[in-house]
Amino acid sequence: MQFGLTEEQEMIVSTVRSFVENEIYPHEDLVERTGEVPPDVAERIKQKTIELGFYACNFPENVGGAGLGHLEFALVERELGRGSMALNHFFGRPQNILMACKGDQIDRYLLPAVRGERMDALAMTEPGAGSDVRGMKCSAVRDGGDWVLNGTKHFISGADHADFVIVFVATGEDMTPRGPKKRITTFLVDRGTPGFTIRDGYKSVSHRGYKNMILEFDDCRLPDAQVLGEVDGGFAVMNEWLYATRITVATMCVGRARRVFDMALNYAAQREQFGQPIGKFQGVSFQIADMITEIDAADLLTLAAADRLDKGLPANREIASAKLYASEMLARVTDTAIQIHGGMGLMDDYPLERFWRDARVERIWDGTSEIQRHIISRDLLRPLGA
């Protein structure tokens, strides 16, 4: 086991940290107030990220990415987690599921996504199928040589800016001893394809400006060339690529928690009540102690899970533990930070209430806390026959 970062890793951290502080922080208030990212700001962030060679840094070098390992990428995401999700969306990290592109999909989707020319979104969730992904109703049926898609997806992040969407739909059903089980296929669908509409979704109190959209498919006709991976191979594609996004959630929680922690620490040192800094009261100082302990624990748990992926070790349970713990840690840390700020913590003159709201979604998306606990416990109990 090896602790500590290499010089390169330290430099990656400090570069992304400075980038977030200088290029993201200054626009946060505006995004928070308006719920929109001004297009020129988005474009500037994207161009600067491309210039710095960080755009699509999660992709291998042979397709034009930077070839970062899981651990390094987790460090990048951790620092990005300090900043607004809506803004750092343009510090592009396309879905690495695009590595499943074949033939001319490589030129049409993978390479333009890595170059920052085309942006993606990923759609699994439906109004009737959240945690239970396989319960999806969205379907595609064969018609001649084509596929015809029908159904609705919701909560699709970033689809407002997407040039194409990676969509999971049911393409049949198998009978198994435990009942019918849907077969799933992944499609690449371009914005503007007839029968495909992207419309405004709900307004989330978490991450204002990072919009979630509703996708509608109404007899949307797609040729075979739009299938990503194999027909009926959607679950294989998911399992091969999607686990890594849970590390992203975990590590962003750590970055954000550290930003919030610094505010709470400084406030505790400066705010005086009863003639002394409130940090001198044990009731407050012990809260500080608990916060940093949990943040460090979540950080190490997450980096250790990423390190397992780099080493090719099984990491499903470890990633689930990291996602579960880090997102719940962030909830406690943001809540305590508000407590330490007293009444001012709740006022929107301070950014704290925002972090508190933002923290809430982390326990829900990319698999709820309950689903993570399910993954962790199944991983341990199934081998014992329970």
Place this chain on the structure above:
Amino acid sequence: MKVLVPVKRVIDYNVKVRVKADGSGVDLANVKMSMNPFDEIAVEEAIRLKEAGKAEEVVAVSIGVKQAQETLRTALAMGADRAILVVAADDVHHDIEPLAVAKILAKVVEEEQPGLILCGKQAIDNDMNATGQMLSALLGWSQGTFASELDIDGDSAVVTREVDGGLQTIKVKMPAIVTVDLRLNEPRYASLPNIMKAKKKPLDEKTADDYGVDVTPRLEIVKTSEPVARAAGIMVGSVDELVAKLKEAGAV
């Protein structure tokens, strides 16, 4: 032309500085350290000269503790070609004084023969503002201090200096030493490909002994103390009241 850029590892400008309990100096144990911001500007300027075809090679040099290697890696990641680390102290609290630094740099210059030395006007830790000037005296080279603009014109450097009254533009013969001020440029972020390349760039390690320079401190720090805390402000209701208060305080 080769450009030599001395860079210093100092307490990070974001860190809240704390004086050691015994008053012997600033507490640097477990504190975040970074490249002196003025030196970052010097590195940036050197890289720009290279990009503009006015310099062939940028060499960064740092004198201090072994960990200054990280500072040099940052310079390499920004775009410097190679680096020289001169280990002259084994305790971060032992600051190498400007004269010793200048003497070591003079030896490095003898070996490297740069056409231009770009350094920060001062280090933000002890604000000496002396190394560049001392080096100029030791080498007998021209100097242009507090540069807010720099142009290389044949074998001369045109330096716009930020002086108390405004700006002064001077032309100095090269080889020369230019110390840079805040407004010269805005240093770049290290790009990811350059970060990855930094490790492969050469970094030579030397010691102060290699150059035969005695780094024993000549100055005695009598006392270090916190700045006086600023008194709380007051709110005034009108311009008249403001003027009255200022008169009272003897400010107008």
